Amino acid sequence: MNRIDLGSPLGVAMALLPEILLSTWALIVLLVVSWRHETAQDSRLAGWLSLAGLLVSGAGLAALWVTGATPEGLPQMVALDPFRYGASALALLAAAGTVLISLGYLEREGLLAPEYYPLVLLATAGMMFLAGAEDLIVLFLGLEVMSVAVYVLAGYNRADPFSSEAALKYFLIGAFASGFLLYGIALVYGTTGTTNLSIIGAQLSGRPIPLMAALGLGLLLIGMGFKISAVPFHMWAPDVYDGSPTPISGLMATGVKAAAFAALVRVLLEAFPSAIGLWQPIVAGLAIASMAAGNLVALAQQSLKRMLAYSSIAHAGYMLVAVWTGTHAGAGAVLLYLLAYGLTTLASFGLLTALGRGGEREVTYDDIAGLASPRPAIAFGLSVCMLSLLGFPFTVGFIGKWYIISATVAEGQMILPVILVVTSVLSAGYYLPVIMAMYMRPAPGPDHHAAVGLSPTAAAAIALSVAAVLLFGLWPGGLLDLAGTSARTLTQTGLPLAGP
Amino acid sequence: MTEAVFYVFAACAVATASMCVLSRSAMSAVLWLTATMLSLAALYVLLGAEFVAAIQVLVYAGAVMVLFLFVVMLLNLGHPTTDMRGPAAMAATVVIAGLLAIQLFALWSYSPDRLAAEIAQAPEFSDPASLFAAGQATRDDAVARGVVGAVAAPLFEVYLVPFEITSILLLTAIVGAVVLAKRKI
Numbered sequence: 112m113n114r115i116d117l118g119s120p121l122g123v124a125m126a127l128l129p130e131i132l133l134s135t136w137a138l139i140v141l142l143v144v145s146w147r148h149e150t151a152q153d154s155r156l157a158g159w160l161s162l163a164g165l166l167v168s169g170a171g172l173a174a175l176w177v178t179g180a181t182p183e184g185l186p187q188m189v190a191l192d193p194f195r196y197g198a199s200a201l202a203l204l205a206a207a208g209t210v211l212i213s214l215g216y217l218e219r220e221g222l223l224a225p226e227y228y229p230l231v232l233l234a235t236a237g238m239m240f241l242a243g244a245e246d247l248i249v250l251f252l253g254l255e256v257m258s259v260a261v262y263v264l265a266g267y268n269r270a271d272p273f274s275s276e277a278a279l280k281y282f283l284i285g286a287f288a289s290g291f292l293l294y295g296i297a298l299v300y301g302t303t304g305t306t307n308l309s310i311i312g313a314q315l316s317g318r319p320i321p322l323m324a325a326l327g328l329g330l331l332l333i334g335m336g337f338k339i340s341a342v343p344f345h346m347w348a349p350d351v352y353d354g355s356p357t358p359i360s361g362l363m364a365t366g367v368k369a370a371a372f373a374a375l376v377r378v379l380l381e382a383f384p385s386a387i388g389l390w391q392p393i394v395a396g397l398a399i400a401s402m403a404a405g406n407l408v409a410l411a412q413q414s415l416k417r418m419l420a421y422s423s424i425a426h427a428g429y430m431l432v433a434v435w436t437g438t439h440a441g442a443g444a445v446l447l448y449l450l451a452y453g454l455t456t457l458a459s460f461g462l463l464t465a466l467g468r469g470g471e472r473e474v475t476y477d478d479i480a481g482l483a484s485p486r487p488a489i490a491f492g493l494s495v496c497m498l499s500l501l502g503f504p505f506t507v508g509f510i511g512k513w514y515i516i517s518a519t520v521a522e523g524q525m526i527l528p529v530i531l532v533v534t535s536v537l538s539a540g541y542y543l544p545v546i547m548a549m550y551m552r553p554a555p556g557p558d559h560h561a562a563v564g565l566s567p568t569a570a571a572a573i574a575l576s577v578a579a580v581l582l583f584g585l586w587p588g589g590l591l592d593l594a595g596t597s598a599r600t601l602t603q604t605g606l607p608l609a610g611p
Numbered sequence: 612m613t614e615a616v617f618y619v620f621a622a623c624a625v626a627t628a629s630m631c632v633l634s635r636s637a638m639s640a641v642l643w644l645t646a647t648m649l650s651l652a653a654l655y656v657l658l659g660a661e662f663v664a665a666i667q668v669l670v671y672a673g674a675v676m677v678l679f680l681f682v683v684m685l686l687n688l689g690h691p692t693t694d695m696r697g698p699a700a701m702a703a704t705v706v707i708a709g710l711l712a713i714q715l716f717a718l719w720s721y722s723p724d725r726l727a728a729e730i731a732q733a734p735e736f737s738d739p740a741s742l743f744a745a746g747q748a749t750r751d752d753a754v755a756r757g758v759v760g761a762v763a764a765p766l767f768e769v770y771l772v773p774f775e776i777t778s779i780l781l782l783t784a785i786v787g788a789v790v791l792a793k794r795k796i
Contacts, residue, residue, distance in 0.1 A: 123772060134779055141786065188772040226790045233783045240776055252776040256783055263787030278791075 113178035117187035136164030137232035157225035193597035198242035198373035205366030215566020234260035238370035277354030292334030298327030338371035342400040352420035361460030365453040401428025443598035451511035458576035481554030624650035
């Protein structure tokens, strides 16, 4: 057991080891690309360097996780618990997948500015700060670091007006959401006199929640709702996912969402456990609206990228069902589902980059018709992804949904699981046509799929993800244990305060 | 002496603010506003609020003004095509000027004694100690170490982590702005 004193500078440096390593590495990559930023080779160099940085940061994270680092003394700015490590690992995984998929994509699309990779690293550092925030100020700053980097990445393809549109929409809505979040933080601070999550929880426990804190909680929920793209705060998602470079859409759907959900769970469970009666109906409402609207609108989409955007809204709804429980089992279910959804979605967006060919934005159901015979591997990978998103047995998506349902039923709630299952069945209406188009429809022309292909790195990343989707789907035991133990430590932050 | 300094800077503030409103070019208006901010900073020093003065120079006269200048340059507001004329603009002018005049008359009736009496009666919302218990410590701190010390010590001790993350945030914003603004990367 490795106890870290967060009151000393050395302790803070130890506790933030993965984040410090990653930020420093981002600076190094920035220095390198300031000299070498001309050719495709330079871009590749930056990409591989960034991947190495993610590995180094992952090693730092593993050192904390394996030694079982726990905090000593009063709660401070950052959390030290397996829930943070799990969420940070998800962010690192998403970033590594994004970098691997981007290596070939950027060359093909002629986006050879290597600052792309340091921005991915900085966005990842922001995600890790967000996921590990034990204080509302760190939470806000982490969210901003992540968001600012992703705003820029969304508009990276400046030759494409849709990419600029995506960046502008994401930026405006994101700034709007940050405003809500800050108002919420200010009101909570005004009520409790602190921004630390555990101390807020201690201040608010054992008495009815004051009106100002309730308003603050509501505004926090709105701010987070935008980031996780829950209905009715979802309207930016389809256009932004659609216009952004495809690997960045993948990063938004996986890393950004994982970090925002981790922060949401931590805020609700650590700072507002006493107000559970207040936020449960709100979260339930958001969940039902997201599941229903996301799945229904996805049915009407022709473009695969927009379909995945609406499906990501629906999946946010599924995860909100797990958040609703307010229990450690629910938090574990969120982590597990984030992993399941992240693996699958990253692979799906990676496969979309292959189908997008050069300079092409929209990939419709018609474009993938008859893909199975000329490109069997890609068709198989995409089919596994669609089945996992659907929640088909023997894929990790099924395990994730099953875990959410069991956590919810354990709380005696039946309506939310029923809606979850019904809307999942509905989602077959847009996931299965992808598979049907690839396997059962003829190709429009003899050489229609000639340009479809993946770079070796992207192929490796996608193959690993698809393998993990199947592997964890067949043998989920270890994963379930890990998610369960990670979440159980969530509120055990060594809090000596009993009340105000 | 202090009084003379006050009048010099107060006159500067009023004069530069008038120039800001009256100048027809947006660019010179922004530059006049910078001068107003600097004069106000000097007034803050006279009030014993050195920290606010420093922040006034750094943030308002520095960062915010640079932002204004950028926006003015980006929008290219060289020659105003539409002036604020016509009945609607006139009506708005009269309403706003009337409100300001009413406020001025209300303030006219205040003597320093009456103001002091009203402040003594009102609950002290500006006092952190009236809001929560930790506020008392904040106030003692400010007395013991001066305003700068009371702000600096928590900033670099308790709030060290957020402070450092802010630098990462600024770096990200700069890199992003350069990437998006450069014509050829």
